[in-house]
Amino acid sequence: xxxxxxxxxxxxxxxxxxxxxxxxxxxxxxxxxxxxxxxxxxxxxxxxxxxxxxxxxxxxxxxxxxxxxxxxxxxxxxxxxxxxxxxxxxxxxxxxxxxxxxxxxxxxxxxxxxxxxxxxxxxxxxxxxxxxxxxxxxxxxxxxxxxxxxxxxxxxxxxxxxxxxxxxxxxxxxxxxxxxxxxxxxxxxxxxxxxxxxxxxxxxxxxxxxxxxxxxxxxxxxxxxxxxxxxxxxxxxxxxxxxxxxxxxxxxxxxxxxxxxxxxxxxxxxxxxxxxxxxxxxxxxxxxxxxxxxxxxxxxxxxxxxx
Numbered sequence: 001x002x003x004x005x006x007x008x009x010x011x012x013x014x015x016x017x018x019x020x021x022x023x024x025x026x027x028x029x030x031x032x033x034x035x036x037x038x039x040x041x042x043x044x045x046x047x048x049x050x051x052x053x054x055x056x057x058x059x060x061x062x063x064x065x066x067x068x069x070x071x072x073x074x075x076x077x078x079x080x081x082x083x084x085x086x087x088x089x090x091x092x093x094x095x096x097x098x099x100x101x102x103x104x105x106x107x108x109x110x111x112x113x114x115x116x117x118x119x120x121x122x123x124x125x126x127x128x129x130x131x132x133x134x135x136x137x138x139x140x141x142x143x144x145x146x147x148x149x150x151x152x153x154x155x156x157x158x159x160x161x162x163x164x165x166x167x168x169x170x171x172x173x174x175x176x177x178x179x180x181x182x183x184x185x186x187x188x189x190x191x192x193x194x195x196x197x198x199x200x201x202x203x204x205x206x207x208x209x210x211x212x213x214x215x216x217x218x219x220x221x222x223x224x225x226x227x228x229x230x231x232x233x234x235x236x237x238x239x240x241x242x243x244x245x246x247x248x249x250x251x252x253x254x255x256x257x258x259x260x261x262x263x264x265x266x267x268x269x270x271x272x273x274x275x276x277x278x279x280x281x282x283x284x285x286x287x288x289x290x291x292x293x294x295x296x297x298x299x300x301x302x303x304x305x306x307x
Contacts, residue, residue, distance in 0.1 A: 002042060003025045008028060014291045026043075040053075045066075050070075065089075096153050099228055102280035104160065110224045116271070145168050145194065146193070147171070149199060150178075158182055172184065187210070196224045196225075201230070219248055240268075243273070
């Protein structure tokens with residue numbers, strides 16, 4: 001049994017040694033598109049986070065099992081894998097607590113202007129004539145928090161937002177997730193009436209460019225919006241236009257293209273944005289849970305193959 005990890009660098013400092021129990025293990029920190037076939041040609045199991053495994057790779061290799069080191073599965077041609085009899089599995093639920101925590105880190109960072117106050121304290125406060133520095137920021141208590149995508153993560157965010165004293169409303173992007181505890185609203189109402197908006201939806205046909213200039217311009221002045229779902233749910237060109245015209249703050253952990261291009265217009269709005277490089281899922285605990293899930297899936301595959 002040969003197992004190949006194609007983009008191990010995206011998993012950080014986790015335990016790969018235990019996989020040697022199953023056979024030969026090859027670990028590559030990163031793998032370019034041109035290198036994929038050469039590295040997986042004689043592999044039985046391929047572990048990929050973001051490296052694409054398409055029909056051509058499947059046809060020209062001995063791969064029998066593809067393990068996606070994530071929840072999203074859009075980097076593998078699932079229909080063709082099924083046709084070829086190649087098993088494909090992901091790992092779900094490992095990063096819920098981490099993403100929820102990062103959601104509140106971004107919201108509170110924007111609301112309480114943490115980066116601004118840190119910079120001010122280091123550079124200007126020593127010269128101040130008074131003990132404080134007044135800037136406008138508002139409390140979560142008594143405000144409306146709109147959640148786009150009330151799945152597992154969205155529900156956990158709702159629970160904590162409610163504990164802060166917010167009124168929680170939600171828009172279901174799939175139409176399937178419902179809650180008797182929170183008010184379900186249409187997207188237009190959510191955008192127009194929320195003081196804080198957080199996005200926790202997958203990227204699909206229903207959510208791609210769900211939030212465009214029209215929806216962004218509906219927001220009240222001073223609204224804080226964060227995207228912890230997927231890049232592409234918010235149209236970034238429209239967002240840049242809106243930031244020029246409207247007093248809103250945006251926190252983004254995900255982008256249409258990752259890594260972000262150096263000429264992305266959003267990088268210009270330092271006072272209105274809080275950005276992080278797709279790290280909401282990367283707590284130590286989450287990555288260890290992910291590796292446990294990968295190990296369990298490969299173990300199951302190996303045991304079935306042996307029978």
